[in-house]
Amino acid sequence: MNEDALRALVRDTIARLGSGVAASAPDPARLIDPAHASNFKYNLTPSADGSCVIEPNVRCNHCGYCLSHGH
DSSP states (O other), X not given: OOHXXXXXXXXXXXXXXXXXXXXXXXXXXXXXXXXXXXGOOOOOOOOTTOBOSSOTTSBOOOOXXXXXXXX
């Protein structure tokens, strides 16, 4: 999230609180910067035996953690 997106989120929340309308959760698509390095996804091949790349003792549940920088 960049500074401008954070400022917009704060302004929107304050405006909603001031108007008496309950604040809803922000749209995650608005907050994600696809160019930021932490949003990069690796192109890994799943292990043949179905084990997790991060924790080989457990089965892969396709969480995607191994595909990202973990942020």
